[in-house]
Amino acid sequence: MSVIQINTVFNIDLEFETAPFHRRLLAYIIDFFILVIYLYSIKSLLYDALDINLKEYVGLDIILVSLPMFLYSLLCEIIMNGQTVGKRITGIRVISLDGEKPTTGQFVLRWITKFFEWPFLFGYIFDSVGAIVIYIFITGLLGISVLITISLTAKNQRLGDLAAGTVLIDTRTDTSLHDTVFMQIDDSGNYKVMFPEVMRLSDNDINTIKTVLIQAEKRNNHDISYRVEYKIKSVLQINSDLHTMDFLKKLLEDYNYLATRE
Numbered sequence: 001m002s003v004i005q006i007n008t009v010f011n012i013d014l015e016f017e018t019a020p021f022h023r024r025l026l027a028y029i030i031d032f033f034i035l036v037i038y039l040y041s042i043k044s045l046l047y048d049a050l051d052i053n054l055k056e057y058v059g060l061d062i063i064l065v066s067l068p069m070f071l072y073s074l075l076c077e078i079i080m081n082g083q084t085v086g087k088r089i090t091g092i093r094v095i096s097l098d099g100e101k102p103t104t105g106q107f108v109l110r111w112i113t114k115f116f117e118w119p120f121l122f123g124y125i126f127d128s129v130g131a132i133v134i135y136i137f138i139t140g141l142l143g144i145s146v147l148i149t150i151s152l153t154a155k156n157q158r159l160g161d162l163a164a165g166t167v168l169i170d171t172r173t174d175t176s177l178h179d180t181v182f183m184q185i186d187d188s189g190n191y192k193v194m195f196p197e198v199m200r201l202s203d204n205d206i207n208t209i210k211t212v213l214i215q216a217e218k219r220n221n222h223d224i225s226y227r228v229e230y231k232i233k234s235v236l237q238i239n240s241d242l243h244t245m246d247f248l249k250k251l252l253e254d255y256n257y258l259a260t261r262e
Contacts, residue, residue: 004155004167016099018156019092019168021147030086035069074111078104091172097155097165099211100204110160114146191257197236198255206255209248216245 002018042065076084081101082094094110096102102110150156155167198206209228216225222244229244232251240247 002154002156004169016095016167017170019170021150021156023090023092023170024150024168027084027086027090027092030089031073031084034085035072038069039065074107077102077107077111082107091170092168093171094161094166095169097167099208102164102166106164106166110164110166113160113163114158191253193254193257194250195236195238195240195254196258197238198251199258200236201232201251201255206252210252213245213248213252 004016004018046061046064073084077087077094080088083092087093094102094107096106146158149158149162153162155161157167161167201209209232212224212228216222225244225248229247232248233239240250242250
């Protein structure tokens, strides 16, 4: 499995493992069959149970069948934080190359560049098992170019990822920066804020600090935490005798405590 380095706001490189190919493929297969099941379920409801004439209601077919299938992966990734149903089941996720959740524009760009995977034609053209088999065969042939791109790029990116500045990571080994900002704080009324200056940092800065802590403890490599500590003390102009890890944890606690009381 390939390991990539993502540069953070503190100019510290954090490591993420890219999504293994077999799970990327499994995620695609799961999503594909979800769409096939949706296709035949809605078709059966409209044209068998309700006895609607397809030729007279092509627009209805497009709206209820084709459009949802057309937008499935895009809407899922936007709503589900970089995942489709298949990606969530297999534990992989799309993130931006800065470690954050991609913007809507990035999601659109990576989606629009995988045109040959679009199943929107299913809705009003592919109405037989034979047509589905042909579609799978053609998609498989075109998918060879995707495999070549993934294998040749340093971060195992497909063309859409290269264009959008995104990468697919393994969520079972690391947590993306976007998911790491909140932590449980003692709310008994006895909490003492030590570094109120922490509120000058952004959410992205705080995300980075916590991810640094997670990776430092996981890999028993505290060099990046020392560098982040030095950077923060320099920027905020604060001093502390706390151990590096305790200092960073206290910053996170103070930030969460103060942020929930603004």
